[in-house]
Amino acid sequence: MVHYNEGDGLNSSYTYGLNQDENGFIYLGSDTGFFRFDGAEFKQFGSKNGLKNIEILDCFPIPDNEMFIISFLNDFAYLKKGKIINSDRNPELKKIKFTYTTLSHINGNTVYLYEGDNPKNILVYKNEKITTIPIFIHQNASDNYFTFGLNMANGNLYISDRYKKKNLEVYNVFTRKKTVCNISIEKNTMVTRKGDFFILKNGRKIDIYRVYHQFHFKKIASYTAPENIHRLAIDKNSRIWACLENGGVLYFKNPFMETEGLSNPIRLMDGYIIHDVLTDKDNNLWFSTRNNGLFFISDLFFRNYIHFPVKNNSSHITAIAKNGNRIYLGYNEAKGGIYHNGVITDLHLGENSQMENKAILSDGNTIIFGLSRNPVRYNTVTGEKQVLKENVIKNMVPYTSGSALFCTLEGLIAYNHHKGSYEKLMMGNRIYTALPYTQDSIFAGTFKDLYKLNTATKKKRLFLEGYYFTDIKKLSDNLYAGATNLNGIILFNNSRVIKKIMESDGLPTRQIKKIEIENEKVFWASTNYGLSRIEFKDKKLKINNFTHTDGLPSNVVAGCIISGDTVYAGTSKGMGILSIKNLLSQQKSVHKKVIINSVKIGNNLFYDPGQPLEGKTPDNSLTFNVSFPDFASQGQISYQYKVEGLSEDWQTGSSPNITFNSIPPGDxxxxxxxxxxxxxxxxxxxxxxxEIKPAFWQTWWFKLLLVFIGAAALSMLITFYFQKKRNKKLETLYYEKKIAELELQAIKAQINPHFIYNCLNSIHFLLYKKDYYEAENYLNTFSVMIRKTLHYSEKTFMPIKEEAEYLSLYLNMEKLRLKDLFDYKITVSENVNESWTVPSLLIQPFVENAIKHGIANLQDRKGNIEVLFQYTGTALCVIVEDNGVGIGKKLHSNANSFGVKLSEKRIETFRQLFDTNIILEITDLQEKEKRPGTQITLYITPYENQNTGIHH
Structure with a gap:
């Protein structure tokens, strides 16, 4: 039995009506409002929640998943979707005003309310509206009636005279007529109607009638209680609970409509004034009380101890043993008990009531009760009791036939109960348990070690160190199970520990009191946390734990006895008798669902999970308030949950508030x-x-816009970066070209004096020879040459045609100077457009070099110079070839070729200024073609002028 009070969250001791809604919640009226209980938490509804009157007599479910709240006399309300609707929120409720206890009747989706004493109206509640049906049951002002049993299917309301013995009457609310029935009702009789049955309560007496044809009553049962009954409760199984005025309740286990009449009741809850009794959907029992809170009895517990009652079964049992078909019990006082055929017979064992039973030993007709100081020997045949020699007993175990081992404070002693003799086997150690395992060997356990004792030599040997054994039992040959105080269960043989069974294996605790063997594969362990059944199945360990929830009177179990399919458990609240088959066949699942009470999304609270639930960033944190009304679990509730779409991993927690933070948008x-x-x-x-809807910045279009803006910004940045880089490069190129142009002008400035210097040398040479005619011709040609040189030196590029004419003029002038020492030829190929331009004055220095270093000093042959312009398809090729002495013989003079050096520098300058690629190749024809001479080749990549279309 579980007692709920202020410590459990039930902040009221004075409780009234009990009810259960379709979700399984228990509702309880009290003097401080009403409570909803889900098995783990009491939720209180009071004035802060909207109750205008906190004296709540009852709450009962009505259609549309609402709870109607019956307060004392007025200020009625109802609970809808987690919120209290009072008369301020629904003014219709102001129409309900009573001066006596309110009775109710539900027909379909309509609630009928009326007073139990002299009603004037029946109030009809439907769809949150109140209508009135007037009734006229009084013929004169002195009439005083109790009313009950309204049935709107036929309109009958039953009335009895409050102060007179008078026949029962039926008032029809439709016809407004009264009909007298055939039974007489004593004054102050309270009547409860259940279908066609009427249960009458007056003082100590209960009468049950059945009605036929609306008005004819026939008595089917009667019962007179030992004291006055202040209230009758009829549960869902049609069983009567008679709440007694002086405390306690009488339970009639047979349904009241059975023809055999009422069974002899079982008295429960003595000492408690019971206001109401509820049998819930799972047949668990609930008792509301006056000044003592709420009591709960699970169905299993109730069936085990009510349907199969054991008298005098509430004492604290500390030892248990079996002898034949009787169970012997030892208590935490100098008293024992014998259980047989459903009855426990007490045995008085001594004057000192403070001596508890440490163990019970059974051997034939002899039972030894191991009181903590003076063991008592009891003869089951004669009933004789004998107090044995004083020993501080810790335990007792069987030894040889007719003898037992006493585990005492002083040591291990063998007691022969046939001879009444004692033999000291192992002294000087406090012994807590022992077990003979061969003819002359005993396991003996001290406070911290297990020894092997040879009974012939009285020598002991340390076997298992560090284990405080409280009990040892033999499972099979050379296999033992030991209960320890701190190390769980130890399985061992004669030589070593085989296995430790701990909490990690499924035990509820590591502190084990006793071991009881069912068979060589199964044994039971008694603990302060209930019973454990340990089974070795297919080389695997299987543990089933059983507690008060499974029917034990208490979780504090001193020991147990196995007899067939029954386990007898000695607990701190009496002996439990349970079917092993029923214990093992309990369902692995509960036919219940979790109830979602409310959902909080951001700051919004939703009590109706049926409505569409939507959140929006930043209100994207959710808290689910849940309940699992499995009352048999007695608060041992947890939850396994996940959010599909967020994670596929299941989580487990015991809190009823399950929170998920910052959930991203989605379903x-x-x-x-x-x-x-x-x-x-x-x-x-x-x-x-x-659904969590995205904020505007989480929508696809906003993300797309961001991508677009980002791309645009990135593009602008990249463009800006490269533009800046390009501008910097252009600026650099600009200054580089400026410098190159200045260099080009400087080079041209150098070329002009150089060329003039060479021409003047030639003229000077002619004058020196006094060849005035040739000097005059040369001066004429020189003047033309000078004009053209000055003209072209100002230009960057010149057409090929003009370049060829310029070279021809120069060669003529040089030929004149050297007296026809050489011939020349200038050829422009057909695939060359003569309008194409080339860098001005670029070729002349190479022609000059061919004359000066190639053919000027020839003695054996006439010189020849050829200049060829041709197009290779990718570049303009200019070839200057002579048949002179060759490059090998003139390397020493290259350093003095100032014009060639300037030309090479111009080539590099053109590359910088115009991105024009000019390649210079010098070939020694003697080395390559075995003929005299040198070949200069210039490859000029065309440069397309975008404005003129002219190739440069």
């Missing part, structure tokens, strides 16, 4: 399972769909 489904006692799972998940 999601919240899934949650309830986990109850022993991990039992709800049979199906509760699913709830919700």
């Amino acid at each position: 999601y489904t919240f899934k949650v399972f309830g986990l109850g006692y022993n991990g039992r799972k709800s049979y199906v998940s509760t699913d709830l769909h919700f």
Whole structure:
């Protein structure tokens, strides 16, 4: 039995009516409002929640998943979607004003309310509206009636005289006529109607009638209680609960409509004034009380201890043993008990009531109760009791036939109960348990070690160090199970530890009190946290844990006895008798679903999970408030949950508030399972769909716009970067070209004096020879040459045609100077456009060099110079070839060829200024073609002038 009070969140001790809604929640009226209980938490509804009257007598479910709230006399309200609707929010409720206890009747989706004493109207609540049906049951002012049993299917309202013995009457609200029935009702009789049955309560007496044809009553049962009954409660199984005025309740386990009549009731809850009794959907029991809060009894517990009652079964049991078909019990006082055929017979064992039973030993007709100081020997045949020699008993175990081992404060002692003799086996150590394992060998456990004791030599040998054994039992040949105080269960043989069974394996605790063997594969362990059944199956360990929830009177179990399919457990609140088959066949899942009470999205709270749930960034954090009303789990509730679309991993937690923070936009489904006692799972998940809508900056179009803006910005940055880089480069090129142009002008300035110098030398030479005629011709040609040189030196480029004419003029002048020492030829190929331009004065220095260093000093042959302009398809090719002495013989004079040096520098300048690629090749024809001479080749890549179309 579980007692709920202020410590559990039930902030009221004075409780009234009990009800359960379709979701399974328990509703409880009280003097401080009403409470909703989900098995783990009491949620209180009071004045802060909207109640104008906190004296709530009852709450009952009505259609549309609402709860109607019956307060004392007035200020009625109802609960809808988690919110209290009072008369301020719905003025219709102001029409409800009563001066006596309110009764109700539900027919379909309509609630009928009326007073239980002298009603004048029936108030009809439907669709949140109140209408009135007037009734006229009084013939004169002195009439005083109790009313009950309204049935709107036929319009009958039953009335009885409050102060007189008088026949029961039926008032029809449609015809407004009264009909007298065939039964007489004593004054102050309270009547409860259940279908066609009427249960009458007056003082100590209960009468049950059945009605036929609306007005004819027939008594089917009666019962007189030992004291006055202040209230009758009829549960969903048609069983009567009679709440007694002086405390306690009488339970009639047979349905009241059975023809055999009422069974003898079982008395429960003595000492508590019971206001109401509820049997919930799972047949668990709830009791509201006056000044003692709320009590709960699970269905399993109730069936085990009510349907199969054991008298005098509430004492604290500290030891248990079996002898034949009887169970012997030892208590935490100098008293024992014998259980047989459903009855426990007490045994008085000594005057000192403070001596508790440490163990019980059974051997034939002898039972030894191991009181902590004076063991008592009991003869099951004669009933004789004998107090044995004083020993501080810690434990007792069987030894040889007719003897036992006493584990005492002083050591290990063998007691022969046939002879009444004692033998000291191992002294000087406090012994807590022992087990004979061969004819002359015993395991003996001290406070911290396990020894092997040879009973013949009385010598001990340390076997297992560091283990405080409280009990040892033999499982099979050379295999033992030991209960320890701190190390769980130890499986060992004669030589070593085989396995430790701990909490990680499934035990509820590592502190084990006793071991009981079911068979060589199965044994039971008794603990302060219930019973554990340990089974070795297919080389695997299987552990089932059983507690108060499974029917144990208490979780504090001193020991147990296995007899067939029944386990007898000695607990701190009496002996438990349970079916092993029923314990093992309990369902692994719970036929319940998790209830989602509310959903908080950002700062908005939603009580109706059925409506579309939407959030929007930044309000994208969700909190689900959930409940799993599995009351049999007694608060041991947790939840397994995930959000599909967010994560596929299941999470587990015990908090009823499940929060997810900063959920990104999308469609999601919240899934949650309830986990109850022993991990039992709800049979199906509760699913709830919700959507997080994106803020404008999370929408696709905004992201696309950002991408576009980003791309545009990046493009602008890149453009700006490269433009800046290009501008810098252009600026650099500008200054480089400026410098190159200045250099070009300087080079031209150098070429002109050089050329003039050479011409003047020639003229000077002719005058020196007094060849005045040739000197005059040369001066004429020179004057033309000078004009053209000055003209072309001002230009960057000149057409090929003009270049050829200029070269011809120069060669004529040189030929004149050298007296026809050489011949020349200038050829422009047909594939060369004569309007194409080339760098001005670029070729003349190479022609000059061919004359000066190639043929000027020839003695054996006449010189020949050829200049060829041809187009290769990709470049303009200019060839200057002579048949002179060759490059090999004139290398020493290259350093003095000032014109060639200037031409090479001009080539480099043209490259910088005009991106014109000019390649210079010098070939020694003697080396390459075995003929005298030198060949100069210039490759000029055409440069297209975008404005003129002229190739340069």
